[in-house]
Amino acid sequence: CTAGEVATYLLNGDLDRARQAAGTYREIFGRDNFFLELQDHGLEEQRRINPELLKLSEELSIPAVATNDVHYVNQEDAAIQDILLCIQTGKMVNDTNRLRFHSDQLYLKSAREMAAVFPELPEVLARTVEIAERCQVSLSFGQYHLPAYPVPEGHTPASYLRELCYAGLRRRYGEPEQAVIDRLEYELRVIEAMGYPSYFLIVWDLVRFARENGILVGPGRGSAAGSLVAYCLGITNIDPLRYGLLFERFLNPERVSLPDIDTDFCYELREKVIEYVFQRYGADRVAQIATFGTLAARAAIRDVGRVLGLPYGDVDRVARLVPSEPHMTVARALEASPDLFELYESDLTVKRLLDIAARLEGVPRHASTHAAGIVIAPEPLTRFVPLHRVADGTVATQFTKEAVEELGLLKMDLLGLRTLTVIGETLKIIRRLHEVEINIDSLPLDDPPTYALLCRGETAGVFQLESSGMRNLLRELKPSTFEDLVALVALYRPGPLGSGMVEDFIRRKHGKTPVVYPHPLLEPILKETYGVILYQEQVMQIAVRMAGYSMGEADTLRKAMGKKIRELLLPHRERFVARCVERGSER
Template structure:
């Protein structure tokens, strides 16, 4: 009995199906089925993964989707389902277009959906099944509207053609399905329309039904799981065998035969043999190879003042490899992007990843690290032995990343560029919380178990942790929660945008795969690894906060980004700071472990920073390489080498292997491997490719012996580099990041206020980071000054001789519109008093919540020191602002001065105060920190008296005389603090 599943949902029907593609492949193979379809809800996220998994087991993959059709008015969240299957390339192109349209323009209400008109105009190459109970035809049948049923069936038949439209029969045990199936069989016979039996698969085994119900409830935000109750009405949405399907539909055997007929009709395969990289725009008479050569040599002449033989040889070698492998256009595309950034005041990193090892990249301005100076190897990046796309990743200041993407869209076509999708999964901690909520497990218990799971650990890895195992063994509900969680762990939970990935194509991307939308961003529906296999040009534009900090610092100094390239790389003050471990806020050097390493190493060159970045990682630390390196560097241990010929390779790291490139050089020096062959060996070792390693091992030993190295020595060295290769660091990457690290360190050492102000701005909204960096400012001998509507800017700013002023946008609950208005008004003149501010800002920009946030943060303290007075009279101040607008609209000649003066007097004479603890709690809530009380007094134009005896307090009281023009007074005595009401003149 042959049967093909044509209606099946995988894990990419998010929070709706628990069928993992790898498990589906095993199940299909176990049932001996020859084909299977994938029809996820409204999307094609997992299509290529499904395709590859089925091809790997010699099962025909049928690409499809259960789409959402808009109802007739288009204004309801209700939508009709419909099952579509791809017959051929035209069908795939049409389905991709339909799904893209559904996401990009059809997601205004509810699910991503399309109109019937759009479907009928783009249905060639598609097979249509009439759908489940949520489809249009079954719904009309259940409404007993036979005329409309027949009319609708004929619409679909006429649009798709008789051979491509099937009435879909389903039976998951629901009475409504039996009614629909009976009617469809009747209409099939009456009008000669073919029918096909399907099984609406959402899980693989019937016993998975309760777990699936929990998954559905997670998606719906449900609580209080009831065993035996199913949102889908039954427990029969599992992967049925062919025998089960024949039993259910024995009266309509043709519906089962038609599954095979449809499978035979579907003949679509992805093309993975061609690259779809765009061509760089060039004049008609120029080739990309010629243009690349010209630009590279122009760049070389700018980079090197004198002609050098080693440079010339390296350039010619790299150009030949790049051009022979067909990557000239790629380098021109990346170079153009880098040039756009640099000419539009956008800071990009000096190098990221193995591309830093290319002198062509250096000449083109893609990177700014000289590869020859640091002994960087081109073959780590690109070589003939490893046929794969080069991968040039670019770091960009995080606030300018979108600008680069917009430029690429404008250059290569709006539809040819998109950001790349990624999926958040039901990871161990999250799935426990989700399942625990649905099952009604006590929140505190769920929270405790979730927090016990170490970060990065799976649930199965965590089961033997004492607290979890004890709860699992002793509490039946906890056992059920964990068992269910184990089944759901790893499922995709939601869609997000990849932090760096951007894809660029020669044609509109929708020609190759469907697109989706996340916020305002158009994104791919296929993830990054799928796109690369499909021949797409993938680029990583990673937004790096530290580059934004560096650029902001230069802006404070009235310098542009070109100044970074003239910073001396041997500055004593900078390296002294690094050697002390004073590296809070410095890229890659902030952790306590790294600070210890720096204090032990005492770096004094860029090369030392590269080494530190490479050593401070789990592999070298766990292997003892860090201790060995430090001991040898400081003379506590002699330096030795595995073989005398390797001294030149390992000398810079005192005989310790630190870089991946050293593995390649060892193979090159001892065994005569080309650097390309050596990179193949390195990759095999790093990825533990056993068969490749065995082959490489024999070749390595044989060639070493030929070159005069003893077999035992060769075996020992192979063992050493094999163990090291798994955790060795890419020196090219380290060199690029070391320069960013140095830039930040130089600016912190020489321009501390400007650097720290920029650093604080970069973490506005992150209270934990804010506290750390404010402490660092204090340690450095400066102060962070409280927010002030008359002195603060949007961001943190340095105030010469004073410190760093807190930025208004760093206050929780304060929006950009209000801050923009405050800044605009303050350019005219400072605010004289609080009513002056409210009258000038206008009620369009004012809302009570934002103003309250400013009050609690202390931003009004320079105008009104009493925060309780501000909170109390805030409604009156807002009313004053509104009345001013009405007066101006009516062109009133009457001023508000009388009302304004009266209100100002009320506020100033208000003599009730919040408890200081309460004020501090609210201040911390809104800005994350509490400013020292002494400075609070200064900002209030007040004065503080510290009294050691009660007699001093009494003497002080005699010196105070209440005066509206006086100062605020705070008395500190025996640990108590009292801010006196009113203002006082102080007499001697």
């Protein structure tokens, strides 16, 4: 590359400093590990310095190697890559003062094409094979690389987790019934068998640090609320036994996968928790996780239009003809929108705009960091994933969270929630003005004035209840119990809202429609939701009760239903029906 140090000195005619730099790098990397790079993309600068590089190679006994920059796969992609470069740098193609590559040769060339570029230097080409054979990258899948939590002397992670859990059990339940102890023992056995005690200790430690430093922590999010271990550790503040939450929904003993505990922290103080993670486990073992913004159909059209210098109004008119549906593409839009197709066929400028936008769909537009995800490794992260520095100096993985998880690394979501910040500030104001100390975790859940306020839909600023649609639903449903609020949040989703389930639920609650159950065996499971199957936990309980599924099997059914995985659902249908018939149900 002409921007390299040795090449730059040669371009400037400074042979002595080029010689010195090459010698220094040879000493740093080792005589057999440093090469002088030759390239020929048809650029005058390269043709000037290649002979000088060969002389330097012979003089210093540093082997030369031929390479080719690869910015795109095929030569015909050069123009598209130039437009993408303009998008990324905020320029237009006609700008004279912009970053551009003055060559269409930056593609993945074949051995024959490279031989045509360097016909007199077969030994320089052969070294590419020599280097490639020395490069061995092995990515291991199917095993987990979890950091070890530093436990007190005399403890293993499992024994320390057990000690903390039983201390929390007494704190939560006083003298617990045997059924509660049995549930805790069951969860601990599963966690120990899967090798996850350290994971729970790491999450417990973060929550402990936050609470001890006055950082508000959310009561629990997602399936982790189904774990009694998490409740006893104080990771969550929701009693899974009281609300019938299932541990297997969180950690399936029949399907080995990393647990996933998402934790909410005060938005303004979340960074302190992340700083603590870096201090606790080492800056070389912790990083934030990359995310890549890709170009969707409408965004691609607008970006390409700007880069080509087309009038904004014309480009906006074309973009608006693309249906605003998930996973929409230019090709699908041309099929779905007759007006767009007519423009495409009749206007050459629009045709060019859409053809280029279609080539750029799905291409990463920029890299940034995941809003909440961090990764913690047992060894320096560079042994597992490539890292990079983003614009603000933060170190992040070059892999997305999905790839990080596939490699078996511990990913944690530490979310910043503004609602917690508002609650924290409110408590401070109350303390200052009224000298009253309020424990947010001990507020009653059956306060009549609160339910009266909810029934009036006066919930502006209330987390998850503040939208106009949700306020209308509150006025219609008129919640009278905490369970009604749980149902309300579950109902306010695209599926239930468009299926008539919401209206049916409200009519049943107010006695306007009789509550009926699909089968008498389901009454204990569906009574709380007036005979409506509303929660994924209910799906699991139905599979266990009706078809004799184990909880682990029921969780795989739940996952297949939730993600609409047809190839997994069809075998379950046959199995479910057959087992129900075996247990006495009519087909």
